[in-house]
Amino acid sequence: MSSVERVRLTYAFDAYCGWCYGFEPALHEFAAANADRIELRVLSGGLFTGPRALPVSAYPHIPGANERIAQLTGVTFGDGYRAALADGTVVMDSADAATGLVALRSQPGASALDAAAALQRAWYVDGRSLSDPEVYRELATELGLDADATAAAFASPAARAEAESDFFEVRRLGVDSYPTLVLHTAHGTDRLGGPVSSADALTRALEQYLAAATAA
Structure with missing residues (x-):
């Protein structure tokens, strides 16, 4: 492998996935530390779509899972999120969240990883519905992006179609749980x-791969 060739990675996540929220700080640190040798794309997996897009109260296992996530990763779930859990009426619709990710990452100067993290903070810290168009205006402003363009993209059929394409690509890669970090190699x-x-x-895992690839 030449010194200028970057390792291609795909991060398959879902904005409504608590384990993805727990994984995000480590992934962000890893991506920053290896920015000169990786090329990272972020795709939504579609965890809560179709008949699974239900009010959060329909998933009674979530509070217990959150406790385990916090214990194992050290992340903190915010008061706004805890209030949304207690209320139970917010519908977790991953298609809307994935469309929001497309709307944010498509803006000039956007970082898909930063956009994904912002989506998860909006839900897991503030308890905001990721189906709310106003959320994307606020996140765009927070990320230094054009709020009007982001809102227009969120409402567009093209962004919805791209979100569906994300779901398809994640399935094509054989991913069925989140978070999953996929390493693309010459062999698959x-x-x-x-x-x-x-x-x-x-x-360390990346360096093991690079060492093996160089040896080959």
């Missing part, structure tokens, strides 16, 4: 780390 794909991997562990 491998998984890199797992939901509770630290940034250092992810970097």
